[in-house]
Amino acid sequence: xxxxxxxxxxxxxxxxxxxxxxxxxxxxxxxxxxxxxxxxxxxxxxxxxxxxxxxxxxxxxxxxxxxxxxxxxxxxxxxxxxxxxxxxxxxxxxxxxxxxxxxxxxxxxxxxxxxxxxxxxxxxxxxxxxxxxxxxxxxxxxxxxxxxxxxxxxxxxxxxxxxxxxxxxxxxxxxxxxxxxxxxxxxxxxxxxxxxxxxxxxxxxxxxxxxxxxxxxxxxxxxxxxxxxxxxxxxxxxxxxxxxxxxxxxxxxxxxxxxxxxxxxxxxxxxxxxxxxxxxxxxxxxxxxxxxxxxxxxxxxxxxxxxxxxxxxxxxxxxxxxxxxxxxxxxxxx
Numbered sequence: 459x460x461x462x463x464x465x466x467x468x469x470x471x472x473x474x475x476x477x478x479x480x481x482x483x484x485x486x487x488x489x490x491x492x493x494x495x496x497x498x499x500x501x502x503x504x505x506x507x508x509x510x511x512x513x514x515x516x517x518x519x520x521x522x523x524x525x526x527x528x529x530x531x532x533x534x535x536x537x538x539x540x541x542x543x544x545x546x547x548x549x550x551x552x553x554x555x556x557x558x559x560x561x562x563x564x565x566x567x568x569x570x571x572x573x574x575x576x577x578x579x580x581x582x583x584x585x586x587x588x589x590x591x592x593x594x595x596x597x598x599x600x601x602x603x604x605x606x607x608x609x610x611x612x613x614x615x616x617x618x619x620x621x622x623x624x625x626x627x628x629x630x631x632x633x634x635x636x637x638x639x640x641x642x643x644x645x646x647x648x649x650x651x652x653x654x655x656x657x658x659x660x661x662x663x664x665x666x667x668x669x670x671x672x673x674x675x676x677x678x679x680x681x682x683x684x685x686x687x688x689x690x691x692x693x694x695x696x697x698x699x700x701x702x703x704x705x706x707x708x709x710x711x712x713x714x715x716x717x718x719x720x721x722x723x724x725x726x727x728x729x730x731x732x733x734x735x736x737x738x739x740x741x742x743x744x745x746x747x748x749x750x751x752x753x754x755x756x757x758x759x760x761x762x763x764x765x766x767x768x769x770x771x772x773x774x775x776x777x778x779x780x781x782x783x784x785x786x787x788x789x790x791x792x
Contacts, residue, residue: 462561462650464587466510467554468502470517470525470569471544475780476719476773479764480743483792487717488570489524492742493726498717499569500528505576509583510565514539514557516550519680539676542683545669548697549689551647552658552669553681560652563590567646572726574713582710586648589617594706595657596648597699599641600714605631608718608774610643610695612707619705622695641707644714647694657704662697665690719773720757720766738770764790 474487481487488499503513513536515525522540529536539553551566558564565583573579586596597619599612611623611634622643626634634640659666672685699705715722724740734740739750743760750756757773759766768776783791 462563462591463512463559464510464563464565465512465514465554465558466503466506467514467516467551467564467566468499468569469547469550469566470499470515470521471541471550472568472570474570474718476776477717477723478776478780478783479761479766479790480759482790483520485524486521486570488568489521489528493572493730497528498571499525500532502567502569502571503528503532503534505573505579506565506567506583509580512562513537514554514564516541516554518542518544538679540680542681542686544691545686545689546691547694548658548662548665548692549669549672549686551654551694552666553673555651555655555658556670556673557679558651560650562651563587563648564651564654565646565648568716570717571644571646572713572715572717575711578710578712582708582712583648586708589706589708590648590650590653593650593653593704595653595698595702595704596706596708598644598646598648598710599707600644600710600712602635602640602642605635606642607631608722609716612641612643614639614641614707614709617706617708619699619707622700641709642714643695644710645716647699648708653704654698657698657702661701662690662692665692665697720759720768720776721770721773724757724770724773 470488472486473483474481477487480490489497491497515536516539517525518541537557554564582598589596607625607628610625613620668689672681672689675682675685715726717723728734735750738755739753741748741758748758755770757768757770
């Protein structure tokens with residue numbers, strides 16, 4: 459067997475609109491230092507230090523300086539791929555694969571997830587690497603602990619994927635949990651660079667060709683805007699995962715959250731001792747004394763320019779506030 463190395467690929471392009479006003483375009487959620495005094499991006503970099511020998515960071519022109527600040531502080535060598543405009547995950551991962559040797563194993567992760575129980579995490583990575591060496595594209599499914607409607611699901615039979623499901627209704631989520639063969643879709647992947655590119659070329663040839671042209675014309679990892687705009691914006695799920703015949707899933711026991719809403723941030727902060735009052739109310743972003751009267755499970759989020767007050771169960775609706783501000787091109791999103 460040819461020699462291979464394991465490369466951690468971190469995707470940093472998200473804005474985190476459901477965590478506004480903490481998360482802004484100038485400081486997306488993965489760079490906020492509110493998690494054990496570190497950012498989610500820094501925690502992601504550190505997570506695979508003992509597993510991967512190389513690191514590739516795929517980010518966009520608006521946030522690459524934030525990644526560089528963390529990586530330079532950590533004295534960590536890396537390949538930096540800077541997208542002039544975000545073109546979704548299929549293209550972002552293709553750039554990382556083009557930057558790698560064909561036999562390299564890529565472990566692709568978002569930059570904004572919380573992961574615990576590292577023993578289980580490392581076991582899952584090693585299991586995925588073994589499958590990737592045998593030519594499979596591996597996705598990581600998380601054993602669900604509740605009928606979550608904010609996540610996609612993977613229906614499986616052993617390590618075979620039967621289907622990918624969009625974020626379900628509450629009723630459907632309960633049905634998934636009852637059936638017992640559904641996993642949360644973590645958005646993490648593992649594969650040989652060459653296998654991913656072969657499948658991308660087969661199932662999404664335009665993404666492959668246009669991404670290849672953009673990569674071949676990069677300057678020190680920086681991608682040309684016009685060439686990037688030619689690339690169809692499509693996720694890896696639609697481009698490859700839902701179509702390829704080479705998909706396997708690793709059922710993972712490690713604790714995981716995409717911290718995609720204030721409800722999940724609330725739940726995580728509670729586990730690390732962040733204060734809540736007797737009625738389950740929480741303050742984020744200020745140490746000022748804050749009193750809640752007649753309120754239960756309410757979150758108060760403070761920033762210098764905007765405040766948000768929400769019931770915990772309404773966390774998914776924050777994107778509506780973000781959308782309304784986006785329509786008027788508000789400076790509060792910057």
